[in-house]
Amino acid sequence: MSVVILDFGSQYTRLIARRIRELRAYSVILPGTASLERIKAENPQAIILSGGPASVFDPHSPRPAAAVLEQPLPTLGICYGMQLMAQTLGGKVERAGRREYGKAVLTQHSGPLFAGLEGELQMWMSHSDAVTELPPGWRVIAQTEENPVAGIASPDGRTFGVQFHPEVVHSPKGMQVLENFLELAGVARDWTPEHTLETLLADVRAKVGNDKVMLAVSGGVDSSTLALLLARAVGDKLTAVFVDHGLLRLNERREVEAALRPLGDKNLRVVDAAQEFLSALRGVTDPEQKRKIVGREFIRVFEREARALSEQGYRWLAQGTLYPDVIESAGSGEGSANIKSHHNVGGLPEDLKFELLEPFRYLFKDEVRELALLLGLPEPIRMRHPFPGPGLSIRILGEVTPEKLDILRRADDIFISSLRDWNLYDTVSQALAVLTPLQSVGVIGDERSYGYVLGLRAVSTVDFMTADWARLPLDFLDEVARKITRQVPEIGRVVYDITSKPPATIEWE
Ligand SMILES: Nc1ncnc2c1ncn2[C@@H]1O[C@H](COP(=O)(O)OP(=O)(O)OP(=O)(O)O)[C@@H](O)[C@H]1O
Ligand SMILES: O=c1[nH]c(=O)c2[nH+]cn([C@@H]3O[C@H](COP(=O)(O)O)[C@@H](O)[C@H]3O)c2[nH]1
Numbered sequence: 001m002s003v004v005i006l007d008f009g010s011q012y013t014r015l016i017a018r019r020i021r022e023l024r025a026y027s028v029i030l031p032g033t034a035s036l037e038r039i040k041a042e043n044p045q046a047i048i049l050s051g052g053p054a055s056v057f058d059p060h061s062p063r064p065a066a067a068v069l070e071q072p073l074p075t076l077g078i079c080y081g082m083q084l085m086a087q088t089l090g091g092k093v094e095r096a097g098r099r100e101y102g103k104a105v106l107t108q109h110s111g112p113l114f115a116g117l118e119g120e121l122q123m124w125m126s127h128s129d130a131v132t133e134l135p136p137g138w139r140v141i142a143q144t145e146e147n148p149v150a151g152i153a154s155p156d157g158r159t160f161g162v163q164f165h166p167e168v169v170h171s172p173k174g175m176q177v178l179e180n181f182l183e184l185a186g187v188a189r190d191w192t193p194e195h196t197l198e199t200l201l202a203d204v205r206a207k208v209g210n211d212k213v214m215l216a217v218s219g220g221v222d223s224s225t226l227a228l229l230l231a232r233a234v235g236d237k238l239t240a241v242f243v244d245h246g247l248l249r250l251n252e253r254r255e256v257e258a259a260l261r262p263l264g265d266k267n268l269r270v271v272d273a274a275q276e277f278l279s280a281l282r283g284v285t286d287p288e289q290k291r292k293i294v295g296r297e298f299i300r301v302f303e304r305e306a307r308a309l310s311e312q313g314y315r316w317l318a319q320g321t322l323y324p325d326v327i328e329s330a331g332s333g334e335g336s337a338n339i340k341s342h343h344n345v346g347g348l349p350e351d352l353k354f355e356l357l358e359p360f361r362y363l364f365k366d367e368v369r370e371l372a373l374l375l376g377l378p379e380p381i382r383m384r385h386p387f388p389g390p391g392l393s394i395r396i397l398g399e400v401t402p403e404k405l406d407i408l409r410r411a412d413d414i415f416i417s418s419l420r421d422w423n424l425y426d427t428v429s430q431a432l433a434v435l436t437p438l439q440s441v442g443v444i445g446d447e448r449s450y451g452y453v454l455g456l457r458a459v460s461t462v463d464f465m466t467a468d469w470a471r472l473p474l475d476f477l478d479e480v481a482r483k484i485t486r487q488v489p490e491i492g493r494v495v496y497d498i499t500s501k502p503p504a505t506i507e508w509e
């Protein structure tokens, strides 16, 4: 039993799948052009047509097989999906007089798709085409000020189209719309994180067979959860490698080694590669170049270890890659833009000798944390703030030098330990310090000083795709700034970053 999501290239297709999982239903994403037989093979109870960048006027735009829209299963078309439905079934789509982008308000809505939702509803829109005539017998079920056809229902009341995107967080009641659709369609709601875990275990076993797996493990939640999953799936075919690239935080290597000890000495390798990383980064200031260098150096270390450890070599390199890493690196194959090359995706060298094993590639951080709970990952690692693979190299703006690493380590440690002392660590999703190349003038003991500007950043977020800056108490920030300028004399000024994502990202590079 499943919900089949037909993908027409929307940025949000994976988000639709994620929402369906959150509603405890099982979903499968297929290409928008999949045949009806292929769809039927998934035993669907309902179908969702995603949005997409194409326009239904374009003769080359992707279309569902003709029979798909004529079959009787309950279907929800979102944006481009709704436009496809309307056009194919005898209605009309036209270029809208005014585009709708961003927040829109449904001034009117009616019927079971909006059950439990009263009054005006804010929904996120992103379209320039609009349905202007309905297929015979269909009804309008939602309108905005700009758009008289923001939602439509079929004559049998089981198939719907919505011009807005119920799957994004900026549609605060969008989940209710999706849930209503699943209810109306009678979709089974018994898909739990336990099921996800079983599916991942089975997939890994089927893929790996008798081959050996090298796991890149960082002590972060994603790769540590993956370590437990792989240990369960493939047992002693697994070797975990933790790389100390010289870009770790104060005491981090010791802490990570202690945390990973349960994997067993035999299955864990800690590699000191600081010299290689630092010399490869020498003189480099461009953020993308730094990321690519780190990505390449990581792989060179894994290749070397693989050769040293086993004659037959390792076929698989496992990484704790998540979907946001993939989207931001434009590796999703869905036409999204390159925001930054995550070292583990867009930063990989082209001549990679491993096959990648990335079971979490389509999951989001909070979903991995759910799996971590099931697998018994200790709480401090499960709730640890993320720390990017390129480490402090992307938190030192400009060139990375040993001196700057030392300054940043001491400052970062004061910030993070103060968060713990004030019991604030768990109230934010991620916190970090950034060393800028700026220097500014100050006065200490009547003398002029000239020190670096340090940025502090703390954010709250669920999926790390969007984030808001954390409203940390002013007394806390005051204490941290005093401590840092007192204990790290190279820093002359401390600033707090009050930018959300978007428009900024969480890291500064
Ligand atoms: N120092 C490291 N040694 C070995 N592998 C690493 C290291 N840092 C990162 N990686 C690999 O890169 C992947 C992506 O890093 P990322 O920081 O996003 O995930 P994580 O460290 O597992 O979790 P978190 O996001 O909580 O830090 C990791 O899952 C891991 O496979
Ligand atoms: O392993 C990683 N390799 C990378 O290259 C990388 N870049 C960003 N991040 C982390 O991803 C999340 C979103 O970050 P941004 O808002 O800065 O894009 C935040 O949690 C970042 O810390 C990375 N993690």
Ligand SMILES: NC(=O)CC[C@H](N)C(=O)O
Pocket: 010, 050, 051, 052, 053, 054, 055, 078, 079, 080, 081, 126, 127, 128, 129, 130
């Ligand atoms: N987000 C979408 O699905 C957009 C659909 C179509 N490209 C439009 O502009 O209307």
Ligand SMILES: [Mg+2]
Pocket: 218, 220, 386, 387, 388, 389
């Ligand atoms: Mg990490």
